[in-house]
Amino acid sequence: MAQTAVSVCLVLTLSLIQGVSCQEWGVNLTHYHICAVSRSSVVMPCSFNHPPNLTVAKVFWAKDPQPATERTDLSNNPEYKDRVLYSGTKNCTMTLKHIKLSDAGFYHPRIVTNIAKQKWLGQPGLNLFITELSVWIPRPVVEGREVKMSCNNSCSPAQKPTVIWRKNGVDVSAQQTKHDQLILGRVSVEDEGNYSCALKSFQGYPSKPVRLNVMFSPKNTTLSITSTDKILKGTSVTLTCSSDANPPVENYTWFKVNQSTPVGSGQQYSITNISFEDGGQYYCEARNKYGADNSTVKSITVEGPPNHTSASVSPSGDLKEGTSVTLTCSSDVTPPVENFTWFYSDGSTASQVGAGKYYMIGQGSSEHNGYYYCEAKNKHGASNSTDIHLIFHYAPRNTSVSMSPSGEIVDGSSVTLTCSSDANPPVENYTWFKVDDSTPVGSGQQYSIANISSEDGGQYYCEARNKYGAENSTAVLMEIHVDHTLVMYVVIGVSSGCGLLGLLFFIRLKCKAEKIEETNQVNDIYDNDTFDHNTDIDSVYQNYTPGGAGNEDDDDEIYQNA
Missing domain, CATH: 2.60.40.10 (Immunoglobulins)
Structure with a gap:
């Protein structure tokens, strides 16, 4: 407060009789009101003036004096024993230590002179307020929202005490304060701590610290696996979800990527006798009343011997003889298949026919008909596909x-x-x-x-x-x-006819041969040098008849009869 010099003039009957001027008496109080903090010490500054003909014998303070009664020295009160300190007779300042709530009230300085009836009582005195400080924080304090903390005290508004704020014992920036409040615009986890308040005049006596507890949804959610990322088929694995949340996580839920429904719940998720189907990407969700957060995805790789080994044929469907065919072996396994082997079976015995992921038949024929299967092998073991029955049609x-x-x-x-x-x-x-x-x-x-x-x-x-x-x-x-009798007659008739025809044919051939012979003889006569060229040739033919047989007309008649 601004210091105000207050001159109080008390008019005493005795003083008037002796002719003492009232202006020569005066008490100066710095404050009318002081608001002090319990357990602290308060100084009540005071100075006075007195007539020069008087000698000050004693200066003390009285609390709430009653009219027409003798004022009791505060230092003689058992309640104030060893807590009151006077400055002497030169001024009237008093220090009151270890203040209690019961110390609140009006305090008056008392000046006693060498003349018994020359006494001075400061009026109206000093009103002392005693307060306890406490920090009030609304609940709950949620991350991202505004929070207003108040410093509770019983000082009157007219006194307008200046409040200072501390976090973990360190003064907080004054720009954040408004009257007796500390305002945090968007509170975060970084604002958490122990907050206390104090009156500027009593900084050494702050309130008890109060913890600012910021509520927030889960964050920094992580997933860990008890073993390596590569797990052998048939073993067990445990996944653990961790998250930072206030209040703590209420529910943990486990998911597998590409599956619409959860696969488990609880902070841990265990898989026993793990199979290839359990491999994949997993993540967990941590949730409390203020929200939820997902972990990053973690992959689980299951290793073991080849699984789901299968063989396929291309082209598929009916195969025509002469078609080229490719057989493909596939297996779902980690680590990958190291060796593929192809076998052929006729239904009773099997023999190896090829190696590699693919087996080709260039020109398929019925000789290739039969059952084919492949074997897939890695470092953990091997498995066979089911049979493919190849039939080449023709x-x-x-x-x-x-x-x-x-x-x-x-x-x-x-x-x-x-x-x-x-x-x-x-x-x-x-x-x-x-x-x-x-x-x-x-x-x-x-x-x-x-x-x-x-x-x-x-x-x-x-x-x-x-x-x-x-x-x-x-x-x-x-x-x-047909019937044998009829056949016999037919045979005899046919044979007879054929014999007659043959005889006739022979006769005709013979006649022709004789004619040719006679012609040749005539030609010889012409060629002979003794032949008389003047001989009449017509006379030769006039008497010639070949073979003594008839002419050609006679031959034709024989054939007609036949």
């Missing part, structure tokens, strides 16, 4: 016809023709043909003729067909045998 081939009965076929009996063919897939349609007939005579693998007749004789063949093509058999001859 059009019918080696098509042939068999006849039953196979011996002599008699007119009126029955016969069955059977068509056979090698095909994959099997023959779908059999069709029967008779040579020189434009239309089929039947269908099905067998073709039967009942009550056979001579008209059924001839050459027959079959056509075998599947989805990949068709092939015809060679033709077989079907000969029909």
Whole structure:
């Protein structure tokens, strides 16, 4: 407070009788009011003036004196024993130590002179307020929000005591204070600490410190694994989630990347007898009433022998003979497969046919038909794929016809023709043909003729067909045998006719030969030097008859009779 010199003039009856001027008496108090902190010491500055003809005998202070009663020296009060200190007779300043709440009240300086009735009592005195300091912090204090801390005291507003704030014993910037409040705009964890307040005039007597506890959602969430990132199949692993939160984390939840639902809960997540399917990326979520935070993703790699080994074929579907085929071996395993081996089985025994991830068949044929599988191996073991059954399909081939009965076929009996063919897939349609007939005579693998007749004789063949093509058999001859008596007559007639024709033919040839011979003889006569060229040639031919037989007309007549 501003110091104010207060002159108090007390008019005493005795002084007036003796003619003493009131202006010669005076008490100067620096403060009307003082607000002191409990347990501290307070100084009450005071000075006075007195008439020069008086000698000051004693200066003391009285508390709440009652009118018309003798003022009691405060130092003689047992409640103030050893706590009151006077400055002497030169001034009236008093120091009160170890202040209690009960010390509050009005204090008056008392000046006693050498004349018994010449006494002075300072009026209106000094009003002493005693206060306890305490820090009040609203609850809860949440990170990111504004917080206002108050320094509670019982000093009157008119006194307007200056409040100072300390964090962990260090003064806080004055720019943050407003009256008796400390305002933090956006509180953070860094603002946490022990806060106390003090009155500027009593800095040595601060309030008890109060902890500023900032609430915040989980942060710095981490995931740790009890073992290395590479775990052998069949062993166990434990994942632990840690997070910084206030209040502490209430719920931990475990997730696996690419799975929509949680895989576990609790601060720890354990996997026993781990499998390849358990491998992947994991993370945890830490949550309290103020929010949640996720850890970074942690990968778990499960090692072991090859798993889910499979073989595939390209192209897939039906394979036609002559097609090129590639077999591929795949396995889901860590560490990767070191060796792939291919095997072929005919259903009873297996043999190695190749190595490597791929096995190729250049021109597939029925010889390649069978079962194929691959073996995948790494440092932890090996596993086999399931079998792939390769079948190369082809059009019918080696098509042939068999006849039953196979011996002599008699007119009126029955016969069955059977068509056979090698095909994959099997023959779908059999069709029967008779040579020189434009239309089929039947269908099905067998073709039967009942009550056979001579008209059924001839050459027959079959056509075998599947989805990949068709092939015809060679033709077989079907000969029909009739009744033996009739056959004998036919044979005799045919033989006789053939013999007669042969005889006639022989006779004609002989005649022609004789004619040629006679002609040659005539030519010899011309060529002979003894021949008379003047001989009349016509006379030679006039009497010539070849072989003594008739002429050519006679020969033709013989053939006509035949």
